[in-house]
Amino acid sequence: MNNRIVAITDNPAISSLIKSKLERISKFEIYGDIYSTLGSVYSHFPDLIIIEIDHNSDRLINIINDIKSDSILGQITILSIIPDNFNISSWEYLLTDDYIRYSDIEKDLHMRVELALLRSKRMVELNPLTRLPSNTSITKEIIHRIEKNELFGIAYADLDYFKPYNDKYGFSRGDEVIKMLGRLIFNIVRQSQPQKSFVGHIGGDDFIYIMDLNLIENTSKNIIEHYDKIIPAFYDQADREQGHIESIDREGVKKIFPIMFLSIGITHNKNKKFLHYAEVAEVLAEMKKYAKSIKGSYLIMDRRR
Numbered sequence: 001m002n003n004r005i006v007a008i009t010d011n012p013a014i015s016s017l018i019k020s021k022l023e024r025i026s027k028f029e030i031y032g033d034i035y036s037t038l039g040s041v042y043s044h045f046p047d048l049i050i051i052e053i054d055h056n057s058d059r060l061i062n063i064i065n066d067i068k069s070d071s072i073l074g075q076i077t078i079l080s081i082i083p084d085n086f087n088i089s090s091w092e093y094l095l096t097d098d099y100i101r102y103s104d105i106e107k108d109l110h111m112r113v114e115l116a117l118l119r120s121k122r123m124v125e126l127n128p129l130t131r132l133p134s135n136t137s138i139t140k141e142i143i144h145r146i147e148k149n150e151l152f153g154i155a156y157a158d159l160d161y162f163k164p165y166n167d168k169y170g171f172s173r174g175d176e177v178i179k180m181l182g183r184l185i186f187n188i189v190r191q192s193q194p195q196k197s198f199v200g201h202i203g204g205d206d207f208i209y210i211m212d213l214n215l216i217e218n219t220s221k222n223i224i225e226h227y228d229k230i231i232p233a234f235y236d237q238a239d240r241e242q243g244h245i246e247s248i249d250r251e252g253v254k255k256i257f258p259i260m261f262l263s264i265g266i267t268h269n270k271n272k273k274f275l276h277y278a279e280v281a282e283v284l285a286e287m288k289k290y291a292k293s294i295k296g297s298y299l300i301m302d303r304r305r
Contacts, residue, residue, distance in 0.1 A: 009052035068095035130182035153216035164247035263291035
């Protein structure tokens, strides 16, 4: 029951069939239209989207194709429910992962959904905590942009004093901080650049995002501004009021640690052409290290020539 399925249909009969076939195998939500669904999809990626398409669904098909063409949302599996006489002239017209016809729902929906979920687990490399693309996908995305000779900005975001927080409050509360940061970065990046941006989760409290160069600095400032407003809520009231916690450092010594800061290092290929992924990673690590050396949440943009 750990899978999350979002179904989109305004047909009461299909809604009823979905409920009867899936209520024992997964959590699911049913929406009447895709526009009321997108907020839920952006904030918490589902494992599967089931969507009804008919002969008058051109706008809906365009939205599906936009989702499947996206570097992040495209990793969500989509199963389309279509009329028996629906003619698919080309899979480039409808970028769905699988489909099922009306007459087969009663007998085959359960099996198709299970196969779609298994396929999703096998094929998609996502961080299990944030459901954002993980290391392999991040590497492929950077290599792809280098090979296409695209101008891009790339940022490395990392929390300061996360380990002492984890040690004091426990891993479950630490995971909530990481999930919050992943959602925050994703939502602000996507709001700033809806198309052709990328957000990845390296692991732990480390995130990567790639954007148009002219947008990435202001977007990063926006991320830090929102982060600094949100993060105190993840501390107990007494710690929040005093502005620090007492925890253990890496040598096992009790120390005072401030509320966690967010450090962001940014580089780009405007003044220097990157030839391979390792060059990008090296400069990013250097920028992040500099940002972390400054007290407080801070971002640094590589302006060297």
